[in-house]
Amino acid sequence: MTRSLPPFWPAVAHRCGMIFFGTLVFFLTLGIVGMSATLFLAILGVLMAPANQDSPYQHVSGKETSRNRILTIDIVGPILGSPQTEEDTLFSSIVGVTYGYQVQQQLEAAAEDESVKAILLNIATPGGTIFGSQAIADGINAYRKATQRPVYAFVEGISASGGVWAMVAADKIYADHGSLIGSIGIIGPSVLFYDRPTSLDSGLFQGGVTANAIEERTLSAGRGKDFGNPFRRLTPAEIQVFQAGLEQEYSTFVSHVAKARGIDPSVIRNQMGAMVFSNAQAQQYRLIDGTLSRPQVITALARAAQIDDNYAVVRLRRDRTPLINQLFGVHLPRPSQQEQHLWQQQQLCALSQQRALAYYGQLASLCRP
Template structure:
């Protein structure tokens, strides 16, 4: 019997290792631990009553591309897909009296933030349901952009927000390549086809081209902020939009947010806007395990969980990391 158990463990380890290696190689892997459950379900995490408040988390890097975990074995929906599916489901539920966007994000891609902003606006216009943005620890750049679709913005006393601006991450490795005796031998169809190549220095004309793109996207960001924050202190607009971050009290002083409060304050406002004294706070989730509280992470219902000595290991792989694309993102110095 011990020999059988040891053999089973060895076989299981070999299966996990093989599937991991296939995932790293870019192959399509079917998890040996069960199928994928993609149905969107509802669970009550707090409160009572017939009326509902939808608690909709928007966390981490905002993207329109799916992310992968566990060496690529598990694929999770993009932020855009998650928000879109939730709002599509919410549109069909007349019992929802308010939506709370719980934003804890430094931002992400320009296109994803803009599309999520538009989707939230469309939901509000279609249903008339009030939308509240509740800031967690960080709601900066693209995270703040998304919040501009809400009727009311509430930040925690310790929230960091702002970072209104655009960045296209790039590096110039030409000096290093010169030391290694390596030179760029790319073939292009026209002189600007390899614009922003890390293998060579950018020409002044190329810098102007890229800057024009950034300026256009930045102008859109500012217009979205002005539309979402009509009481913004216009005398401090240059300060507000120079990319800096703000603590909650400064954000309120400048008109970037409406209130400062905690989760209980957010839910009290949501009930007030819904016109009810009591309501059930609901969350949507996929998979077999429902989140048990407002702030609990929802399970995906597929793939494998890795841990060492009982401590979960995050094996997430962000497909957007390092990409040379325009970002509404607060990126602290030294961040990957």
Template sequence: MARPNSGERAVARAVVVLAVALVAAVVGFALFVVLPNERTAFGVLLAVLAGVLGARVGGRVASRAFPGYNVAEVAVEGPITRSGRGRFPNRVRGTPADDVVEQIEAAGDDDNAKALLLKLNTPGGEVVPSDDIRAAAAAFDGPTIAYATDTCASGGYWIASGCDELWARETSVVGSIGVIGSRVNAKEFADELGLSYERFAAGRFKDAGAALKEVTEDEREYLQGLIDDYYEHFVERVAEGRDLSPELIRDTEARVYLGERAHELGLVDALGTREDAVDRVEELLGVEASVTTFEPTRSLRERLGRGAESVAYALGAGVASRFDDDVDVRL
């Protein structure tokens, strides 16, 4: 039997809401006006309130019986980090990875969401948060279509490799299948200020990459090995998820391509707009697609807290963050 389309579902929801509201209003009129035999304004007001309450209850019933959507859309925008905050104060804020994972998992738990539409507009970011989002998308039980808007690079492409298909615009920037690691070398600056580095560490490579000392050849080889291991993992994930040969991926040498060229290379399944991606979802589902956006739910207190955190971070990060001893590894 054919499922009702969006217009039919809207009509059905409206009928349910009106029916429940009418029944509640009639019951309210009987309880507060007819039975007491007091046709007062207060009784009529109670009957009206009963109708309003019935409409709200009817809305909930109608939403469950005739859901207004069957596709969940989740967005990954900006740099990918655990908290959504950049490493430095002037770094553009992105979508927190944990929030994206939460939204995808919520879509997976929603019986109404039969497909996942993943919007990607990101230059990449941290390795593990990117992999967490990829894993959540891969675990979704239903068609998963990723579509790139402006940029789907590095960590964004890592995420896309966990989806069934990747769509892009002809002028989208796609690729950058590589890993970069960096460290600040502040040795000369520290010398000018009269600062010296004194090592207290257990383990030969514990302070490898410390900013206030020169990196040794052994440390450089060790750190480069970590980057190479991340890269091999990236290649394996993309090759498996996108059904591409590892050789083709390595041949890209972490270059970015416009969508049209990426499609020719097989890095993108199809070219088109968001609407084209939605049409593809309809084709996979076999019914009309109705999309709703899944967004993180935060209380007013949480929103105020995040705003205060951003202000405090911008004011207090200062120069100290630039002398972080850790090597910054990003996709």
């Protein structure tokens, strides 16, 4: 009796199907095992990590195991108030902007930590908003009152205008060699006036307009609402009102510095003005207590805190990357130097058109197209 053989193509299809599904199951199993192993190792790494990984502080120098901490807080770049958007929060530490209310919160948290024996304010700023600078000064005063622990300010390069406003609340102020300190003054917006213009350039993409005459009309309600309209002159009343506001803020600035540093207000007004000074000049005017290097300032601060050489210099930990980002390698790209400058420029330009600032430099140049 002859046996009938199975049809050829159905058998081949069956065999191919078995191979395909077997391979698929194999790779799926391999992927699941791989991901499980990766997740297991990541969790194990977190569990087995040293205890200091959970600390909010990152070691900078000194004895890493010491529980006597000197906390360094940076006041770098323009001083603003508080971040208004998620983008502001995201880029503040990357592009070099200081938010005064964030510094105030950091000082409040440090006051609750018994291991923080002293604060070192690392300053490199041309100034910024009045309220942001005042927030830092308030934070320093509150910290000193609550803890009786020393706060030293260290100028690396420049502390001008709002930087001075903030730093004078510290117990001692030292500057690194070749720094600039000062600019005790208030600057308001620069107002343009076009006297009978005959053309306007609206930018690269829109082209220009040329005519025998240009008529511009701004619709507004309320006297002085269109303050700064470049097609009309400021009225004497408008100038008087705005100048009075600047003088009021300037008087507050002068009184603040004079009281904190023991300087006669008349010396600030009549001799110092809003100039910036070298180290020797700034020390002569009592804006700083001397010229020291960073290691020398830390040594002096440790001595004032009575912790001698048993201390650890720390800063707030910046890399608090979520676990999911660590697992899959998600990292935010660092903006270029040009992008950083543009972001700072946009922030300051917007501020300069809205309010008076304690800032050193020509803000009007930032807002030109």
